[in-house]
């Protein structure tokens with residue numbers, strides 16, 4: 318639910334300025350309506366379809382209007398055109414024919430913010446800076462070789478995750494899965510990008526995780542401020558600037574500390590490049606006069622904010638959702654254990670090199686990501702007007718892909734709302750039928766697609782496979798009541814459980830080594 322305060326704030330802004338907008342409206346450039354635009358559902362005077370963006374479950378509101386009015390819709394917020402896509406075949410056409418045209422995300426909400434501002438990699442237009450950083454991120458962090466180099470770091474964090482749960486199990490404590498999962502994803506990410514995890518002794522870890530959760534909760538405001546930036550700028554209103562800059566300031570404080578530590582290290586060992594973490598490498602690139610691209614301190618900080626967010630929160634949500642489905646399905650638990658017990662020796666924890674031999678576990682992860690995509694809607698900006706699905710879509714229109722609706726489209730998925738991991742097993746009947754249509758449609762959109770698709774998807778699959786695998790391999794999970802309540806909620810723009818999953822671990826295999 319959107320907070321009452323947020324709604325009131327919005328309603329008062331709208332009342333104050335709707336009169337002004339009525340006057341100004343005709344002076345703004347209207348979208349080109351001479352072409353056949355996609356159909357448009359009924360809208361409100363002046364604000365257009367803004368109310369849909371304010372609904373508590375945006376992805377569901379979009380899904381509902383698409384099922385009524387069509388899979389390709391033209392919406393508008395004030396005079397800003399939005400194209401809403403909810404069909405796998407149109408998504409396929411878009412990424413095949415227009416990937417470059419949609420490879421930017423438009424102007425950010427607040428330029429000077431480190432949190433989704435103009436120095437970020439996420440908001441960077443498709444161009445030299447983005448290409449330079451993408452290459453760096455892939456070679457240093459997210460590409461196959463980089464992932465292999467950092468394997469030991471994640472193995473250590475997985476073991477720590479296991480021992481933390483074992484401690485709780487011994488004390489018969491109830492755990493909140495999202496909190497435990499976040500420690501694992503955040504510590505692993507921090508160690509990979511910063512060379513160390515956030516300290517638990519001085520409260521640093523708690524503070525960073527709290528900042529990530531709070532700032533994620535404000536991403537809907539960021540989205541609205543991004544969409545309305547242009548018209549409100551003309552009226553001198555930087556929407557939600559104070560709140561966005563407050564998060565930026567808090568991230569700045571944390572990151573300046575890490576930067577100072579790294580700079581000190583670099584001063585001490587300036588000839589020692591081996592084993593440098595991502596922050597060290599970026600600082601070196603920043604100092605390098607001959608580097609292909611001159612990066613700034615803010616570029617580094619903004620990228621780290623995005624890696625904190627990308628590496629921590631999304632994976633945590635999927636671990637929570639998938640564990641909830643697993644707990645609700647004893648058949649799935651049985652099959653997962655059967656597979657794991659035959660592949661992983663009983664005397665050791667699952668490790669990431671086991672994953673290729675655990676197809677059912679991988680199918681469970683994919684199914685969790687399909688039903689509950691942490692980022693249910695994906696936004697892009699069109700550079701040029703073009704034809705899409707038989708309609709004309711105007712230049713600078715915002716493109717919204719409703720991945721949630723596409724991945725539950727009954728035309729492309731059998732029993733779309735059911736948790737059925739078998740659909741992803743190569744040997745299954747459904748998988749065979751699905752392979753046939755895979756060529757014509759793009760129906761799996763959890764990580765987006767094309768040039769701007771998520772570069773962290775391989776790493777995410779590893780986090781999810783090992784964490785969920787370990788939790789099923791080593792523990793039984795007791796809940797209050799018979800079934801976990803699967804009601805959805807949005808934290809900002811991230812799909813989360815309305816009732817966080819709380820359960821008690823009971824050790825299942827007890828022959829692992831004790832904590833050193």
Ligand code: HEM
Pocket residue numbers: 438439440506623624627628629631632635690691692695696762763764765766767768769770771772773774776777
């Ligand atoms: C379950 C886990 C994850 C999900 C569901 C997810 C989802 C997404 C989605 C939907 C996008 C936008 C894609 C598009 O516009 O087509 C994205 C972008 C991005 N993700 Fe992820 N992500 C996950 C994990 C990660 C991880 C682990 C990292 C890195 C540590 C990461 C880093 C990024 C970055 C840097 C971008 C921006 C890419 C660009 O603009 O070029 N993500 N992610």
